[in-house]
Amino acid sequence: MLKDSAIPAPPAFYREPLSVGTLRLGSRFNLAPLAGYTNLPFRLSVRELGGVGLCTTDLVNARAIVQGVAKTMELLATDLAERPLFVQIFGANVHEMTIAAKWLVERNLADGIDINMGCPVRKVVKTGGGSSMTCDTSGATVELVRKVVEAVPVPVSVKMRLGWDSDNLTAPFFAREFEKVGVAAVTIHGRTRAQGFSGDVNHEGIRRVVEAVEKIPIFGNGDVRTISDAARMIEETGCHGIAIGRGALADPWIFRQFNNWVHTGNPGPRGTYAERMAFMRLHVRRLVEWKGNEKYGCIQFRKIATWYTRALRLPKRVQQRLVLLSELREFEEIIAPFADGPAPEGWSEYDAQQARVAVPAGPISHW
Numbered sequence: 001m002l003k004d005s006a007i008p009a010p011p012a013f014y015r016e017p018l019s020v021g022t023l024r025l026g027s028r029f030n031l032a033p034l035a036g037y038t039n040l041p042f043r044l045s046v047r048e049l050g051g052v053g054l055c056t057t058d059l060v061n062a063r064a065i066v067q068g069v070a071k072t073m074e075l076l077a078t079d080l081a082e083r084p085l086f087v088q089i090f091g092a093n094v095h096e097m098t099i100a101a102k103w104l105v106e107r108n109l110a111d112g113i114d115i116n117m118g119c120p121v122r123k124v125v126k127t128g129g130g131s132s133m134t135c136d137t138s139g140a141t142v143e144l145v146r147k148v149v150e151a152v153p154v155p156v157s158v159k160m161r162l163g164w165d166s167d168n169l170t171a172p173f174f175a176r177e178f179e180k181v182g183v184a185a186v187t188i189h190g191r192t193r194a195q196g197f198s199g200d201v202n203h204e205g206i207r208r209v210v211e212a213v214e215k216i217p218i219f220g221n222g223d224v225r226t227i228s229d230a231a232r233m234i235e236e237t238g239c240h241g242i243a244i245g246r247g248a249l250a251d252p253w254i255f256r257q258f259n260n261w262v263h264t265g266n267p268g269p270r271g272t273y274a275e276r277m278a279f280m281r282l283h284v285r286r287l288v289e290w291k292g293n294e295k296y297g298c299i300q301f302r303k304i305a306t307w308y309t310r311a312l313r314l315p316k317r318v319q320q321r322l323v324l325l326s327e328l329r330e331f332e333e334i335i336a337p338f339a340d341g342p343a344p345e346g347w348s349e350y351d352a353q354q355a356r357v358a359v360p361a362g363p364i365s366h367w
């Protein structure tokens with residue numbers, strides 16, 4: 001991890017504009033989907049800080065869209081201020097995938113469709129969707145993607161891992177085939193399904209994907225938290241842009257800083273203690289608004305509370321109370337002793353940026 005004194009020079013080609021299909025991006029740094037976290041309140045709040053290229057929704061079941069399942073409709077909530085937005089869908093049924101994609105575009109809920117091929121959760125894989133799709137090199141997977149591309153007038157992208165395991169690194173093959181059928185971009189998490197979140201991100205593997213395509217942008221993904229991580233990802237893979245997931249939970253200012261770095265060589269200021277406090281407050285309020293119910297919004301906030309308490313270095317007892325939160329009044333009461341500063345002893349903007357929280361246990365730990 002490098003401090004400001006050792007900031008690497010930005011790659012010159014990152015200053016040039018980048019498009020995904022017909023869509024010109026304002027930045028080469030995208031928010032990667034994190035189911036349960038990257039919902040409308042978080043996306044909107046991050047976008048307001050600046051520097052984000054594309055946002056993508058959490059993964060949504062195509063069948064549930066077709067059936068109009070209420071919980072799914074909640075995941076599709078969007079706001080013009082957070083555009084451009086891609087909606088990420090999964091499924092193995094061509095009919096459902098194309099109907100869902102069309103439905104989203106016709107209602108102006110998506111500027112593009114992202115197809116999930118990285119999800120290793122058993123529930124998704126057993127339907128033939130998610131990462132199991134990167135096992136089928138016989139043609140069915142590519143055919144499904146082609147049908148979705150043909151069904152909608154907006155760009156279609158794919159997000160996947162390097163392959164099922166180290167003996168089956170199918171991502172370069174698929175990236176090439178997807179480009180041939182009209183896919184506009186690929187995001188590649190540099191791990192295999194078998195790896196889960198363990199081990200290092202394989203930059204060489206991402207480079208092979210970059211080299212496999214002719215023109216479309218490849219977004220490298222995995223473990224990028226600092227400018228030195230980004231510089232290394234770009235240098236070692238040649239990726240055209242970067243998708244950032246957990247790094248954005250630790251530090252929502254990451255996009256603004258990365259984009260500043262690209263254009264001026266200087267990332268500019270990090271989020272201050274007061275700004276981080278204000279961001280947390282805005283986030284919880286927006287969750288309540290989005291859920292339309294104070295208790296449910298607060299429950300949703302519990303998931304993210306630990307990220308904030310780490311980044312703000314709040315005492316353990318604050319974290320223990322926030323993960324049981326049910327009311328906004330209680331939120332204000334818990335943070336009142338800390339809200340107006342000064343920052344806790346030892347807090348630094350730099351350390352806040354390095355905050356890490358273990359990926360939640362359970363099946364999603366293998367995304």
Ligand SMILES: Cc1cc2nc3c(=O)[nH]c(=O)nc-3n(C[C@H](O)[C@H](O)[C@H](O)COP(=O)(O)O)c2cc1C
Pocket residue numbers: 032033034035036057058059088116118119159189221222223224243244245246247359360364367
């Ligand atoms: C809690 C959690 C939820 C995730 N949900 C999704 C998802 O809905 N769709 C998807 O394509 N990837 C999902 N991922 C994978 C991330 O988008 C990303 O590929 C991965 O976390 C590596 O990037 P990072 O190190 O920047 O977080 C999820 C990851 C985590 C930790």
